[in-house]
Amino acid sequence: MKLHLRNPLAIFDVEATGANVCRDRIVELFILKIHPDGRKEEHNYRINPGMPIPPEVSMVHGIYDQDLKDCPTFNDLAPTIKRVLQDxxxxxxxxxxxxxPMLVEEFLRAGLEFDVRSRKLVDAQIIFHLMEKRTLSAAYKFYCGQELENAHSAQADTMATYEVLKAQLEKYDGQEVEDSNGNKIGVVKTSVDSLHKLFNSKMVDLAGRFVYNQEGVEVMNFGKHRFRPVLDVLKEEPGFYDWMMRGEFPQDTKRKLTEIKLSALRR
Incomplete structure (x- = not known):
């Protein structure tokens, strides 16, 4: 179906050194520019971020420090990128x-204003989440082919969950599973043990503030220290432990943090 455009539409994606808008930098930017008359332009930029890319981030997008050592910086490319995105x-x-937010931050660091207030914004993820519901009722209809009666009553929801789980296992039994980064993490089997190991193997605390990396090390999963080993953060910033213990974090998260800290002392 053809898009009805009044202005050119720039569909773009960035890869970066991490997920922190304030601290991290763009390493790749691809723009598909579609004109109202249907013409298309493609613009691909590899960008030297001026900082190391954490190895675990490189494993996600496949871009490593050596790939960018001879690439221009965002400051070098900013005027060109702004012209491409004009109007x-x-x-x-x-x-x-x-x-x-990442792109705007990079423009501001380069001394250029990139105002999005006058532009129309279309996010395909929002459309996806709104139109393809991820509720128990939606799952029951998708997997079991039935409407869920009395949704949000504890009994109906529990019975529906059981039916959905059985239908999921029948549908996916033996299929290989990839995580959100495209890494193969195992095969769906019908035992509770295998399901737990497959879908909860990275969980450290229930809130997900800490997770295990591929080496089985507890790493931060939020804020400026995301992807860094928890023990490294505690060593470099002794006040970080007290900050978390005083903060509005779940007691389970604080307990796990204490366990990680004490484990280092026992080594």
């Missing part, structure tokens, strides 16, 4: 929360 409305997938 464009913007589209992407999760770009309102991540890609656009």
């Amino acid at each position: 464009c409305d913007l589209a992407g997938f999760n770009h309102i929360k991540f890609d656009i």
Whole structure:
């Protein structure tokens, strides 16, 4: 179906050194520019971020420090990128929360204003989440082919969950599973033990503030220290432990943090 455009539409995606808009930097930017008459332009930029890319981040997008050592910086490319995006409305997938703030921040660091207030923004992820519901009722209809009666009563929801789980296992038994980064993590089997190991193997605390990396080390999963080993953060910033213990974090998270700290002392 053809898009009806009044202005050019720039569909774009960024890859970065991490997910922190204030601290991290863009390493790749791809723009598909679609004109109202249907013409398309493609613009691909590899960008030297001026900082190391954490190895675990490189494993996600496949871009390593050596790939960018001879590439221009964002400051070098900013005027060109701004011209490409001139008068464009913007589209992407999760770009309102991540890609656009990251791009605006890079322009500001380069001394250029990139005002999105006059532009139309279209986020395909928002459309996806609103139109393809991820509720128990939606899952019951998708997997079991029935409407869920008395949704949000504890009994109906529990019975529906059981039926959904059985239908999921029948549908996916033996299929290989990839995580959100495209890494193969195992095969669906019908035992509770295997399901737990497959879908909860990275969980450290229930709130997900800490997770295990591929080496089985507890790493931060939020804030400026995301992806860094928890023990490294505690060693470099002794006050970090007290800050978390005083903060509005779940007691389970604080307990796990204490366990990690004490484990280092026992070594």
